[in-house]
Amino acid sequence: MIKDTPALVSVVIVTRDRLVLLQRAVQSILSQVYTQLEIIIVDNTSVNSPDFQAVDTGGIPIQVIRTPSFLTASASRNFGVSQARGEWICFLDDDDYYLPNKIQALVDAFNADASVEMAYGNTQMLGPDQIDLGVCNGPPEILQLMYYRYIHLNAVMIKRSVLQRIAFDETMTTYEDADLMFRIVKDCRCVHVDQVLAVWNRDNRPDQLTTKNWARAEKNWLMLCQKFSTSIQAHQKTAQMYYKKMSVLSFYNWHPLQGIYYGLCYAFFGWLKPSSSKINIQ
Known part of the structure; x- marks a missing residue:
């Protein structure tokens, strides 16, 4: 059943000292077909906090919240979720971006089935010099997901009530995204939209947060x-x-x-x- 009033979708971005990349990420949200949005930027102790006051957002509010001290990715995302007002929540890494139909495609999946708790699409992986590394489109069944992996956070939309119940594990400092996806897929009603909806840059830049630690x-x-x-x-x-x-x-x-x-x-x-x-x- 299609809703008469579009539901608010919150997009949470965690960032630290990557303003140029962050601007690209934010622009990909502002360019969405679906416009009932808010953007929550968690500034994780950047030297220069990002400022979007002069940006024409088309009426989409952008809230920049600076953390008082450095937080892990898990804690930063949980903090962003706590500030969100949307019925549905999306995530975007600050060095990646959405394709224009990302949010609309997932909203349509939610509107088509009221029992859905997470909807997700496919993610295009790009390597150095924009080399095509393929598409990840993890299956919506826990055993298959654990073997094939990967549902990328950039490609999901999750009910806020689910994230209030199944949050990021703040004891984990890496693989926290896989952990969250495993727990949600195991316990929640999920639906896969077979479209490429986001881009994941795996270009091995020195400033990438995922390092060989x-x-x-x-x-x-x-x-x-x-x-x-x-x-x-x-x-x-x-x-x-x-x-x-x-x-x-x-x-x-x-x-x-x-x-x-x-x-x-x-x-x-x-x-x-x-x-x-x-x-x-x-």
Whole structure:
């Protein structure tokens, strides 16, 4: 059933000292076909806080909120959600951007089915020099999602009531987006809109927030594995993939005994038939 009054959609952007990229991200929101929007910019202690007062927003309000101290990505996004007024909430990384129909396509999915709690589309991945790295379009089923991954935050729209119940885990400093998607897909009614709706720049710039911090990656990947051990071990190839990455990260961080243990777990699942019993992630 189509609503008579368009619902407000809040878009949360976390930024820090990337004004030029942020301007592109904001412009992609202002260029949306759907215009019942508000933009919440969480300025995570930039040297020079962004200012959009002189920008013609076409009536779309832009709220810039500066954090009193540096926050993790999880805490910054949760803070942005707490300031949002919209019935539905979207996220956008400040170095990425939306395609013009992104929000309209997901609003249509919500309006078509009142039971939907998250709608998401596909994300175009671009590498250095705009090289096409393919499209990610994670499936709306937890076991498939955990193996194939990736529902990117740029391509989702989530009911605010869901994010009040299932927030970003602030103990995680990376993979927090995958963690949130796993929990929402596992517990909520989700629908996939098979259109490319956003662009994810994977161009390895020095200022990208995702860096090769192996210690952080090891710690947080283990947290992810522990949280979803039952689901991971329900599928042989998924278990192998997660154990293999855990083993590699352990060796990168000079934890050879852990690396050997997880390597043995990887081998163990390789020997089993898909229906074989599970072992615990420690």
